[in-house]
Amino acid sequence: MNPLLLFFVSILLVSAILLIVLYTTFYVPSLKQLLVFRRLPGPRYFPVIGAAYELPFVGYAGVFKWLKATAVDRFKRICSVWMMGLPVVFINSPQDIEVILSSMKCIDKGEEYLTLKTWLNEGLLLSTGNKWHVRRKLLTPTFHFRILEDKAPTMITSARRFVDKLLGEGGKPFDPFDKVSRCTLDVVCEAAMGVKLNAQNNQSSHYVATIKRVSKAVIYRILNMQFLSQWLWNITPAGIRNNKDTKILHDFTNKGHDTTAALILFALFELGHHPEIQERAYQEQFEIFGDDPRDPTFSDIKCMTYLELLIKECLRLYPSVPYFSRRLGEDLHLKDLPPVPSGSNVVIMPIFLHRNPDYYPQPERFDPDRFLPDECTKRHPFAYIPFSAGPRNCIGEIPISQSPILTKSSKVGSVDQCRVSGLLHTPRRGCRMVLHPFY
Ligand code: HEM
Numbered sequence: 001m002n003p004l005l006l007f008f009v010s011i012l013l014v015s016a017i018l019l020i021v022l023y024t025t026f027y028v029p030s031l032k033q034l035l036v037f038r039r040l041p042g043p044r045y046f047p048v049i050g051a052a053y054e055l056p057f058v059g060y061a062g063v064f065k066w067l068k069a070t071a072v073d074r075f076k077r078i079c080s081v082w083m084m085g086l087p088v089v090f091i092n093s094p095q096d097i098e099v100i101l102s103s104m105k106c107i108d109k110g111e112e113y114l115t116l117k118t119w120l121n122e123g124l125l126l127s128t129g130n131k132w133h134v135r136r137k138l139l140t141p142t143f144h145f146r147i148l149e150d151k152a153p154t155m156i157t158s159a160r161r162f163v164d165k166l167l168g169e170g171g172k173p174f175d176p177f178d179k180v181s182r183c184t185l186d187v188v189c190e191a192a193m194g195v196k197l198n199a200q201n202n203q204s205s206h207y208v209a210t211i212k213r214v215s216k217a218v219i220y221r222i223l224n225m226q227f228l229s230q231w232l233w234n235i236t237p238a239g240i241r242n243n244k245d246t247k248i249l250h251d252f253t254n255k256g257h258d259t260t261a262a263l264i265l266f267a268l269f270e271l272g273h274h275p276e277i278q279e280r281a282y283q284e285q286f287e288i289f290g291d292d293p294r295d296p297t298f299s300d301i302k303c304m305t306y307l308e309l310l311i312k313e314c315l316r317l318y319p320s321v322p323y324f325s326r327r328l329g330e331d332l333h334l335k336d337l338p339p340v341p342s343g344s345n346v347v348i349m350p351i352f353l354h355r356n357p358d359y360y361p362q363p364e365r366f367d368p369d370r371f372l373p374d375e376c377t378k379r380h381p382f383a384y385i386p387f388s389a390g391p392r393n394c395i396g397e398i399p400i401s402q403s404p405i406l407t408k409s410s411k412v413g414s415v416d417q418c419r420v421s422g423l424l425h426t427p428r429r430g431c432r433m434v435l436h437p438f439y
Pocket residue numbers: 109124125126136188192254255256257259260263315319320321324325385386387388391392393394395396397399400
């Protein structure tokens with residue numbers, strides 16, 4: 001063959017391969033997206049590539065700081081950013097959040113959820129369309145209040161075992177994360193799936209360590225967007241490791257235990273820091289039970305009004321799911337704004353919404369009284385969304401809001417500083433506590 005022709009054919013072949021790799025690795029926006037998207041407010045980065053090049057430098061621990069500075073502080077209501085061809089829109093106002101979460105049309109999960117696919121497969125969290133409708137309809141009755149009443153004895157047994165484990169530390173400082181995690185794993189597996197796991201009696205930390213690694217891998221892929229492409233991820237050493245990890249988790253895992261564990265951990269953290277709040281919570285328990293060591297009933301739980309305020313305030317300051325998103329199947333129309341084009345990834349961040357001083361004065365202050373009925377009526381209902389809202393809200397919301405997390409047998413003594421990071425909202429450096437028995 002003529003060497004010149006060979007040269008051109010080789011160039012063509014290499015270009016075609018590069019194009020295929022680019023096309024299967026990154027998003028290619030449509031002309032309409034390119035034209036419409038630029039009319040939305042947002043920082044001006046490189047066109048199409050957008051802010052993606054900053055992400056690898058942000059690091060695992062800096063994600064939320066970066067998100068706040070980029071997507072909340074400057075643009076307040078709404079902020080649009082290109083991310084390697086993917087149009088991403090951060091929505092920060094309760095009014096706009098209500099529009100998207102209430103819509104039956106916006107039920108597809110965002111692109112980031114692809115990173116969970118090998119772990120959670122096509123379960124309720126990730127499925128969409130008819131598959132999701134059918135599964136949701138089947139599963140919803142399982143989480144009904146009355147059905148959960150049957151599970152109460154097993155939940156109480158796990159809770160008692162948990163308290164024994166905490167007291168077993170004999171008043172020395174310890175990090176409760178592993179114990180909390182095992183307890184919620186036992187409770188959720190048994191209540192939601194009827195599976196007896198007995199994780200609290202199993203000394204191996206293998207499972208908890210694997211969950212941590214898999215969660216870290218999800219954030220890593222979001223920060224390094226080239227790895228959102230499954231085939232590219234699968235051939236990296238981290239991807240190969242991750243695929244092995246997710247196989248272990250398939251057998252055990254479910255969506256509820258780590259979110260609930262994070263809630264309990266932060267509740268312990270805040271109780272340790274606020275003896276006066278702990279005392280009010282304790283007094284409420286004492287009024288219900290006195291010195292009687294009996295098990296709580298569901299009617300007791302209805303009397304635990306302060307405990308309910310406390311849980312709500314924990315989920316405000318530390319929403320276990322700090323970030324979630326939807327991929328638009330059609331244009332989204334928000335009041336007084338150009339349309340958000342179909343194909344955009346719309347992001348909602350309870351972690352910043354719940355700390356917006358317009359809705360929560362002195363937002364960093366832990367104050368359960370913010371959730372007294374009179375205070376709640378002053379706020380937009382979508383200013384508080386720890387369980388999301390609308391058709392794709394959390395199916396576990398009822399059991400969580402009806403589960404007592406405190407027992408009256410122990411008192412949290414002191415808790416070290418902890419920071420927040422990760423896929424779920426959990427303490428980054430752990431949180432060490434001391435537990436003093438009451439009697
Ligand atoms: C403090 C505890 C919990 C919090 C804060 C929480 C929060 C959330 C949030 C924010 C979502 C929406 C996520 C999204 O749109 O991407 C969600 C979905 C979901 N949650 Fe929870 N969750 C908790 C506990 C549970 C429990 C205990 C279970 C089950 C045993 C559970 C099962 C689910 C399921 C199945 C979905 C997907 C629902 C759907 O897409 O239709 N969650 N959760």
